[in-house]
Amino acid sequence: MTGIDLTLRALHHGEQHLAEELTAVAERHRTEHEIHHIATDLARWSTEHAQRLADTLRDHDVDDPPQDSSSGLLSTLREKAAEALGRRPEPGLLLLRDLRGLHLDATRNSLHWEMLAQAAQATKDDELLALASACHPQTLRQMRWTNTMIKQLSPQILSSL
Amino acid sequence: MHASVDRIGQPWGGRTPYDRHEPWPVRVDSFLAEGVDPRTVQRWVQATSLLHSDGDAMDIAVVDGRMVGVRGRAQERVNHGRLGPKDLYGWQANASPDRLTSPLVRRNGRLVECDWATAMERIVSRSRGLLEERGPGSIGFYTTGQLFLEEYYTLAVLARAGIGTNHLDGNTRLCTSTAAEALKESFGCDGQPGSYDDIDHADVIALFGHNIAETQPVQWMRVLDRLDGGDPPRLVCVDPRLTQVARRSAVHLAPRGGTNVALLNALLHEIIRTERVDHDYIAAHTVGFEELASHVRHCTPRWAADICDVPAARIGEAAELLGTADRLLSTVLQGVYQSHQATAAAVQINNLHLIRGMLGRPGAGVLQMNGQPTAQNTRECGANGDLPGFRNWQNDSHVADLARVWNVEPKTIPHYAPPTHAMQMFRYAEQGSIRMLWISGTNPAVSLPELSRIRSVLSQERLFVVVQDLFLTETAQLADVVLPAATWGEKTGTCTNADRTVHLCNKAVDPPAGARPDLDIFLDYAARMDFRDKDGGPLITWHDPESAFEAWKRCSAGRPCDYTGLTYDKLRTNGGIQWPCHEQAPDGTERLYTDGIAWAHPDVCESYGKDLETGASNDVVEYRSLNPDGKGVIKAAAYLPPHEAPDDDHPFQLTTGRTLYHFHTRTKTARAPQLNAAAPDVWVEASVSDASALGLEEGDLVEVSTPRGAVQGRLRITGIRPGLLFVPFHYGYWDTKSGHAPDGDTPARAANETTVTDWDPASKQPLFKTAAAALRRVEHADGHTSPAPTTTASAPARTDAIPATTGGPPAHASERADASRDRDEQDIG
Numbered sequence: 001m002t003g004i005d006l007t008l009r010a011l012h013h014g015e016q017h018l019a020e021e022l023t024a025v026a027e028r029h030r031t032e033h034e035i036h037h038i039a040t041d042l043a044r045w046s047t048e049h050a051q052r053l054a055d056t057l058r059d060h061d062v063d064d065p066p067q068d069s070s071s072g073l074l075s076t077l078r079e080k081a082a083e084a085l086g087r088r089p090e091p092g093l094l095l096l097r098d099l100r101g102l103h104l105d106a107t108r109n110s111l112h113w114e115m116l117a118q119a120a121q122a123t124k125d126d127e128l129l130a131l132a133s134a135c136h137p138q139t140l141r142q143m144r145w146t147n148t149m150i151k152q153l154s155p156q157i158l159s160s161l
Numbered sequence: 162m163h164a165s166v167d168r169i170g171q172p173w174g175g176r177t178p179y180d181r182h183e184p185w186p187v188r189v190d191s192f193l194a195e196g197v198d199p200r201t202v203q204r205w206v207q208a209t210s211l212l213h214s215d216g217d218a219m220d221i222a223v224v225d226g227r228m229v230g231v232r233g234r235a236q237e238r239v240n241h242g243r244l245g246p247k248d249l250y251g252w253q254a255n256a257s258p259d260r261l262t263s264p265l266v267r268r269n270g271r272l273v274e275c276d277w278a279t280a281m282e283r284i285v286s287r288s289r290g291l292l293e294e295r296g297p298g299s300i301g302f303y304t305t306g307q308l309f310l311e312e313y314y315t316l317a318v319l320a321r322a323g324i325g326t327n328h329l330d331g332n333t334r335l336c337t338s339t340a341a342e343a344l345k346e347s348f349g350c351d352g353q354p355g356s357y358d359d360i361d362h363a364d365v366i367a368l369f370g371h372n373i374a375e376t377q378p379v380q381w382m383r384v385l386d387r388l389d390g391g392d393p394p395r396l397v398c399v400d401p402r403l404t405q406v407a408r409r410s411a412v413h414l415a416p417r418g419g420t421n422v423a424l425l426n427a428l429l430h431e432i433i434r435t436e437r438v439d440h441d442y443i444a445a446h447t448v449g450f451e452e453l454a455s456h457v458r459h460c461t462p463r464w465a466a467d468i469c470d471v472p473a474a475r476i477g478e479a480a481e482l483l484g485t486a487d488r489l490l491s492t493v494l495q496g497v498y499q500s501h502q503a504t505a506a507a508v509q510i511n512n513l514h515l516i517r518g519m520l521g522r523p524g525a526g527v528l529q530m531n532g533q534p535t536a537q538n539t540r541e542c543g544a545n546g547d548l549p550g551f552r553n554w555q556n557d558s559h560v561a562d563l564a565r566v567w568n569v570e571p572k573t574i575p576h577y578a579p580p581t582h583a584m585q586m587f588r589y590a591e592q593g594s595i596r597m598l599w600i601s602g603t604n605p606a607v608s609l610p611e612l613s614r615i616r617s618v619l620s621q622e623r624l625f626v627v628v629q630d631l632f633l634t635e636t637a638q639l640a641d642v643v644l645p646a647a648t649w650g651e652k653t654g655t656c657t658n659a660d661r662t663v664h665l666c667n668k669a670v671d672p673p674a675g676a677r678p679d680l681d682i683f684l685d686y687a688a689r690m691d692f693r694d695k696d697g698g699p700l701i702t703w704h705d706p707e708s709a710f711e712a713w714k715r716c717s718a719g720r721p722c723d724y725t726g727l728t729y730d731k732l733r734t735n736g737g738i739q740w741p742c743h744e745q746a747p748d749g750t751e752r753l754y755t756d757g758i759a760w761a762h763p764d765v766c767e768s769y770g771k772d773l774e775t776g777a778s779n780d781v782v783e784y785r786s787l788n789p790d791g792k793g794v795i796k797a798a799a800y801l802p803p804h805e806a807p808d809d810d811h812p813f814q815l816t817t818g819r820t821l822y823h824f825h826t827r828t829k830t831a832r833a834p835q836l837n838a839a840a841p842d843v844w845v846e847a848s849v850s851d852a853s854a855l856g857l858e859e860g861d862l863v864e865v866s867t868p869r870g871a872v873q874g875r876l877r878i879t880g881i882r883p884g885l886l887f888v889p890f891h892y893g894y895w896d897t898k899s900g901h902a903p904d905g906d907t908p909a910r911a912a913n914e915t916t917v918t919d920w921d922p923a924s925k926q927p928l929f930k931t932a933a934a935a936l937r938r939v940e941h942a943d944g945h946t947s948p949a950p951t952t953t954a955s956a957p958a959r960t961d962a963i964p965a966t967t968g969g970p971p972a973h974a975s976e977r978a979d980a981s982r983d984r985d986e987q988d989i990g
Contacts, residue, residue: 031591034776034922141774145776155575155577156581157594160295160594
């Protein structure tokens with residue numbers, strides 16, 4: 001397996017993980033309506049990225065062990081928990097922690113996209129470069145979104161507890 | 162010509178046709194209370210309309226200290242003498258016997274009367290306590306689009322620099338925040354590019370989700386007069402209902418809810434594909450065209466046809482009209498602003514004008530409209546989640562400049578994050594970090610989405626709610642302190658309409674004993690709180706409307722909304738004047754962007770823009786590299802499917818909206834007998850095919866339900882697009898047995914029982930147009946018909962057997978089409 005393949009695999013896992021985390025955060029913060037809706041929208045980008053990376057890995061004949069995905073029961077539980085806690089301030093801290101986690105996950109993916117784009121140029125792999133050029137901007141937008149939400153929410157959440 | 166016209170049955174009155182590029186003829190409309198002879202009117206007091214955003218200039222007739230009627234002002238640029246139905250009849254609500262005349266405070270769970278000092282001290286002591294225990298972030302202000310400029314400005318200073326809270330927003334969040342955001346995205350700064358006079362010159366007028374016939378009926382009269390004159394314009398209408406606008410359009414597109422971006426991208430695709438773009442304009446005045454072109458390359462009419470459920474050929478016809486127009490005027494309202502991907506869609510309409518070079522010339526313009534009369538003032542004064550004077554919260558020099566105007570330290574003014582938007586404020590209140598919410602001139606217990614949630618937020622013991630209003634609204638019934646306010650005609654201030662026209666609206670009569678002007682209430686609070694500037698002087702140095710206006714002028718100086726060339730005297734003499742008005746433009750400014758995009762430079766712009774799909778803020782570095790020279794920004798956006806789609810349990814889409822005869826939550830219009838009778842109760846609209854599939858008939862009592870709640874009303878079968886239901890949002894509970902919410906005796910009638918809590922990520926405007934819903938019959942019509950008006954978009958598909966909406970003799974108003982007036986109607990005061 002080449003270094004590119006290793007990076008593809010790491011990024012594939014990273015995008016799958018981010019899609020799951022975005023979905024989980026959307027469910028956990030059902031009563032934070034903007035978080036809920038936008039995180040759901042952004043999960044779609046990572047799912048698409050993961051799909052395209054899986055296709056590329058297949059083209060490269062690389063095995064990619066499947067990841068566990070979250071169960072329906074767990075997501076219902078998360079939504080119900082969110083509704084039960086909707087009137088309390090403490091979930092605000094949990095929200096900031098979750099947004100920080102999403103931001104770091106997206107940052108890890110972004111760096112992998114950067115590596116792949118660089119390697120694609122070095123190896124003149126136009127397909128890989130096209131993939132990175134199509135997906136990486138959306139990863140950067142995921143990072144900008146988490147950063148914006150943290151910036152907007154932390155003054156109120158941290159000063160009101 | 163002098164006619165007496167039932168302006169309920171004929172809302173737009175008689176025609177005065179005129180040719181393209183000619184001035185719109187004058188027609189003076191007036192309505193006096195029954196039995197009042199015009200010759201007995203003692204004073205005509207200069208004012209402007211309050212029940213929509215058009216800014217119709219009018220005079221209030223006064224006899225013995227009472228309002229007895231109104232008359233349009235012939236020489237005013239906005240309305241040329243005309244008035245709409247709400248202007249003609251709405252003033253009667255002022256004299257309603259149930260006006261609030263005493264402050265109320267909650268004691269042992271009940272609201273009881275008290276004096277002003279008691280009520281104000283209760284607010285002050287709670288404010289001080291919260292500031293000490295929890296800090297300024299525990300106090301929020303939720304205002305409106307229906308006060309005056311002087312009041313918003315005072316509120317903005319006391320909230321942002323006095324309390325030092327970031328939580329000040331208006332209900333303008335629900336009506337106009339997407340207009341503001343779209344203008345900021347495309348032009349770097351808020352400010353309406355076009356002018357109503359563009360209607361006189363355009364050869365194509367495109368109305369995007371804008372039922373102008375009902376929301377700005379006077380400008381619809383202007384369009385109708387042009388349609389009947391020489392060289393009439395062709396109309397393009399995007400609206401899922403068969404509105405009066407749709408009936409007069411050359412092309413009517415009725416897309417599936419939530420698909421505006423797909424439709425607009427296809428229109429842009431066609432215009433670019435057919436090379437109907439102005440490359441010189443694009444090169445001189447814009448950035449981002451290449452990205453847009455590549456973005457919409459795959460967005461063919463055929464692609465959009467599936468998403469929008471509109472024939473590809475119709476999209477092609479619309480693109481042909483938009484692409485070949487010689488002077489294109491586009492107008493935009495709630496069908497875009499309150500729908501999915503609101504800002505992204507509104508920005509594509511700006512893009513249409515940027516790539517066609519259709520800006521800054523007579524007839525070539527964009528009107529990103531407002532819903533409320535003074536929404537523009539809420540925006541420019543910084544009471545709508547912006548800093549005053551369209552200053553940029555991310556630009557330290559703008560904040561320093563504002564601090565200089567207010568004589569405070571820059572850090573006094575919260576600017577570490579964008580001012581908090583209304584939906585987030587309610588979330589903070591729900592979560593318990595906001596503990597005091599002061600609501601002025603609006604009724605969130607009817608107007609916000611998902612009402613059961615809003616009622617539960619406002620009813621919390623730990624949240625101290627102050628409501629300042631004319632009546633004991635649904636919201637006031639949940640308050641801890643209620644302050645009785647004066648209103649239009651009882652106080653003086655300025656109003657700026659949707660095309661930047663500033664009018665002075667004078668006091669004509671005294672308010673009811675006990676009620677006070679909103680400005681006086683805010684000034685009283687500021688004095689009791691003893692807010693100070695950095696040198697220990699009073700923070701607020703003004704004491705009446707005119708001195709507040711002078712203070713605002715200093716704050717507006719050098720900004721796009723520059724008022725420095727205006728005075729109360731000048732507005733009295735000249736009538737309405739469009740801002741910016743300053744030394745170089747003493748007569749005001751008809752159109753913005755006549756010579757490029759003036760306010761987009763990184764150093765002056767109000768906003769560095771946002772990601773239209775996520776709402777993430779750009780920073781100055783990104784903006785500077787994208788747009789170093791301050792040009793118009795062409796911003797592409799991808800179509801995303803709506804967050805709530807119909808399914809087996811909820812097979813319909815539900816949209817809420819307005820009717821011509823009512824405003825907001827009917828606090829005034831339901832108290833004007835002619836308006837109330839024209840649309841006395843809530844109704845539900847469904848298409849002919851859906852009604853027939855479900856075996857439903859006109860007048861059946863039906864229930865519309867969504868995962869949030871249900872609402873009942875009588876069915877009107879109309880030309881609305883199949884699959885879509887419509888419910889007007891005006892109706893609440895103050896005139897039902899229960900008072901503020903549905904209960905055993907009062908079925909749910911507020912449309913917002915059903916709406917979803919979701920908002921546009923960029924403008925934070927809540928979405929009211931894309932819920933999934935179920936429809937079922939509760940009982941057969943059994944002789945009842947729907948209370949929906951027949952004159953408007955709710956006109957029945959089958960006209961037989963449904964009585965036409967009329968006002969009869971009580972609604973007869975006068976129309977005088979020549980400019981001359983009877984001597985006995987001359988101005989006296």
